[in-house]
Structures are given as C-alpha cells and as structure tokens.
Amino acid sequence: MKFSPLVDELIQTLKCLPGVGPKSAQRMAFQLLERDRKAGQSLSQALSKAMSDVGHCQSCRTFTEEVHCPICASHKRGLSQVICVVETPADVLAIEAGGHFSGRYFVLLGHLSPLDGVGPDELGLALLEEHLASGEVAELILATNPTVEGDATAHFIADIAKSHNVIVSRIAHGVPVGGELEYVDSTTLALSFNGRLPL
Amino acid sequence: MKFSPLVDELIQTLKCLPGVGPKSAQRMAFQLLERDRKAGQSLSQALSKAMSDVGHCQSCRTFTEEVHCPICASHKRGLSQVICVVETPADVLAIEAGGHFSGRYFVLLGHLSPLDGVGPDELGLALLEEHLASGEVAELILATNPTVEGDATAHFIADIAKSHNVIVSRIAHGVPVGGELEYVDSTTLALSFNGRLPL
Incomplete structure (x- = not known):
C-alpha cells in the first residue's frame, strides 16, 4: 500500500542505514512521527551538517x-x-x-x-x-x-x-583476554604460539 | 573519546531511533560519512519534510x-x-x-x-x-x-x-494459520475454543 508520499519517502531513505530493512525503517518512521518529532528534526539537522561539513x-x-x-x-x-x-x-x-x-x-x-x-x-x-x-x-x-x-x-x-x-x-594476534582456548579458532591459536613471549 | 563535535552530535541524535544503541549509531554515522553522503543528505531532507509536513x-x-x-x-x-x-x-x-x-x-x-x-x-x-x-x-x-x-x-x-x-x-483471536497447537499459549487456545465456528 502507498501510504502518503512523504512517509513513504522517509521509510525508503531510512533503509540507507546499515542493518535497517523495510520493517525497521517503518518502525523508525512511525516512532518519530508519533512520539518525537523534535528528535527527528534534530537528527535531520545533525545529518545535514555532518554530511556537508565533516571532512x-x-x-x-x-x-x-x-x-x-x-x-x-x-x-x-x-x-x-x-x-x-x-x-x-x-x-x-x-x-x-x-x-x-x-x-x-x-x-x-x-x-x-x-x-x-x-x-x-x-x-x-x-x-x-x-x-x-x-x-x-x-x-x-x-x-x-x-x-x-x-x-x-x-x-x-x-x-x-x-x-x-x-x-x-x-600488534599481537592471539587468544583474547577472557576467551577460552577451547573456543578459539585454530588460526588464532597458531598465531598465539608463533607470537609467544618469554616469561 | 570526543571525536569531533559534528560526528559526536550525529551519533548522539541517531540514538533517538528505536533499536539503535551507541554502537549501531556509530556504525550508521561512519557508514554514511565514509560511503554514502548523498544518501545521508536525502535522509536529512526526507526527515525534515516528514517531521514538519506530515499531519x-x-x-x-x-x-x-x-x-x-x-x-x-x-x-x-x-x-x-x-x-x-x-x-x-x-x-x-x-x-x-x-x-x-x-x-x-x-x-x-x-x-x-x-x-x-x-x-x-x-x-x-x-x-x-x-x-x-x-x-x-x-x-x-x-x-x-x-x-x-x-x-x-x-x-x-x-x-x-x-x-x-x-x-x-x-476480529477473531485464535491459533494463527501455520502455527502449531503445541506452541500456542493457553490464553490464545482458550480464545480459539470460545470463538469456534460451526462447520
């Protein structure tokens, strides 16, 4: 269903964000429209300023x-x-x-x-x-x-x-702190052996 | 770390979207800045227009x-x-x-x-x-x-x-099509019994 051109356009453009599909985009658009139009306006301004001015x-x-x-x-x-x-x-x-x-x-x-x-x-x-x-x-x-x-x-x-x-x-590659040897992949383990340090 | 005021502001304001936390907001901001500034600008315009014009x-x-x-x-x-x-x-x-x-x-x-x-x-x-x-x-x-x-x-x-x-x-409440009785909660099952239709 076509909703209203502006709402449709908002949902379409929200999909440019990584990890945002049609359903999330719709949820975001409705949340902003229903609850927090001020936040939507500040997001619009922050986006516009950042896109044009950040180098x-x-x-x-x-x-x-x-x-x-x-x-x-x-x-x-x-x-x-x-x-x-x-x-x-x-x-x-x-x-x-x-x-x-x-x-x-x-x-x-x-x-x-x-x-x-x-x-x-x-x-x-x-x-x-x-x-x-x-x-x-x-x-x-x-x-x-x-x-x-x-x-x-x-x-x-x-x-x-x-x-x-x-x-x-x-930088060193090896077993991360808090990680368990059992669950570390073999390439990382091999790297951790190659990069061993004397104690 | 403070990054740069505009980027920080963008990350902060992106968090107003539902389901977007600090890490997702950072990812979104960097993705737009690195790869797709045009999409960021159109999102900004779509947001601004929708927030002010949609009634x-x-x-x-x-x-x-x-x-x-x-x-x-x-x-x-x-x-x-x-x-x-x-x-x-x-x-x-x-x-x-x-x-x-x-x-x-x-x-x-x-x-x-x-x-x-x-x-x-x-x-x-x-x-x-x-x-x-x-x-x-x-x-x-x-x-x-x-x-x-x-x-x-x-x-x-x-x-x-x-x-x-x-x-x-x-509207009727009951077992959804494709659902299995085994996994339907008891309230829904009770409603589906109450709402039974003659065949």
Whole structure:
C-alpha cells in the first residue's frame, strides 16, 4: 500500500542505514512521527551538517570538520614519534577507549583491495610516506585488521617504512583476554604460539 | 573519546531511533560519512519534510500530509459504511497488505491507558462518535491489539457504538494459520475454543 508520499519517502531513505530493512525503517518512521518529532528534526539537522561539513584530518585522515583532528592538533600527541596505522576511524575510537596508546594515528579509510579499485592512492599512502620521509617518525605500529586484505596492507606499508629506515611493528594476534582456548579458532591459536613471549 | 563535535552530535541524535544503541549509531554515522553522503543528505531532507509536513487525516487520524488520507479521499472506500478501528498507522499497513478489507479505517493512535494520561480525548473518540452519529456507519470492526489495554479500549468503543445502534464486532483471536497447537499459549487456545465456528 502507498501510504502518503512523504512517509513513504522517509521509510525508503531510512533503509540507507546499515542493518535497517523495510520493517525497521517503518518502525523508525512511525516512532518519530508519533512520539518525537523534535528528535527527528534534530537528527535531520545533525545529518545535514555532518554530511556537508565533516571532512578528513589533513594529517591523519580521520573524520573532522577542522583542518586537523583533536589528536593531531594537540601539543602533546600531535608531534608524537609513534604512529599507529588503522583501517577506519572506528578503530581509532576502539583504541582510544583503552587509553593506553599516546601516539598519533594514520587512518587508511580502507584496505588494499585491487578488485574493488582500492590501491595505495585511495589509502593515502603518499601522505603516510611524507610523514615517514620527514624523519619525525621513530616507530610505525600496524593495527590493520587480521584479515587477508589487512595483512596484505600491513606488509605493503611495512616495506615502505623499511625503505625509510623506520622501525615497524604489528600488534599481537592471539587468544583474547577472557576467551577460552577451547573456543578459539585454530588460526588464532597458531598465531598465539608463533607470537609467544618469554616469561 | 570526543571525536569531533559534528560526528559526536550525529551519533548522539541517531540514538533517538528505536533499536539503535551507541554502537549501531556509530556504525550508521561512519557508514554514511565514509560511503554514502548523498544518501545521508536525502535522509536529512526526507526527515525534515516528514517531521514538519506530515499531519493526521481529518477523517481517520492516520498519517498524511493532505487533509484526507488516500483511503478516506477515494470515491470507492471513503464513504464505505464499514469502519475498522486500529491502534496505529502500522496496523493499517498490515491490514492493507492482506488486501481483503475494503472499508475505511479509524486510527486511535494509542489505547486507553489512564496511568499514562491517555483517555478518550487523546484517542479522538469524539471524532469517531461523530462518524457513528452521522448514520453513515453500518458496522464498526474493532481490531485493537489483544492486550489488556487493547481489550479495554475495544469494550469502551463497543459501548459507544451500541448507544448509536451501530453493529459492532471484534476480529477473531485464535491459533494463527501455520502455527502449531503445541506452541500456542493457553490464553490464545482458550480464545480459539470460545470463538469456534460451526462447520
């Protein structure tokens, strides 16, 4: 049934959100229309502002509406000699939530995937190389995802770093804390054996 | 970690959607920012237009941006002598999806719930009574939800209909088609026995 053009359009466009199908979209639209039109208006404004104004940090490529993101702009961390390379801005949030890393980041916004047309240019590796060539980087920590593409990307970047004589390391992969050996997959177990540390 | 004011605001406001928590909101914001800013902009426009322009049908109270909804405005159904009373516009969609009902609707936009301050006025029962008093209604079908509040609402409306000498009926409650007796709750089973039909 066609409901009313505006309501139909709202339901259709809500489906652009990840994990939202026709039923959820309908529920969202009706909830906003019935209960909380103010929230709907503020969501509309937040969306519009974010979509048009949020760009990328000129130093680390994460999302920001300024020239530099808060981390790159800070006196303490912006000139850190340690750079952590991650795939997405969400990874930055995950690492920051721990609060144990005090260097700066470089966000690839993806991983090498030639079939999808994602090469070194799309990942901003020229910008990363500028950082490495400046002589201000002592160590590059690779924190790409432990997937085939993430591994390939890590190795590709490691080669660049080595050519600039920068120490390069990869975060450890192994059994997660609180996990049980019995339920850990065999590849992770193999990695945890290879990466064992002396006690 | 504070990310960037605009991104933070977007994540916060996305949480007003039903079923969306902090992690989903973050995923939605990043997906829109990374992959589909056009979709984000159209969602913003659709939201803004719907929130400000969508009102209620003056005849049946469902959502519409016109004076009357498509059903009430149609020549065929708008003057139907059968009115089906439902709680929400989503119920209208569910019944229309079946395509077996050709009368018109009356949407309560809720159910009687004195503790939440929802009384006859909030449900537009004065408007329903106008329809009943006009003499143009032959039958009122009550399709409120089979909950305590839905039942109470149905009985309340049935009394009004009877005082206007309008035939009033309630949709049947029983074992759903495709359901198995073994897994149907005892109240539903009891209702299905009470509502048995001669073969």
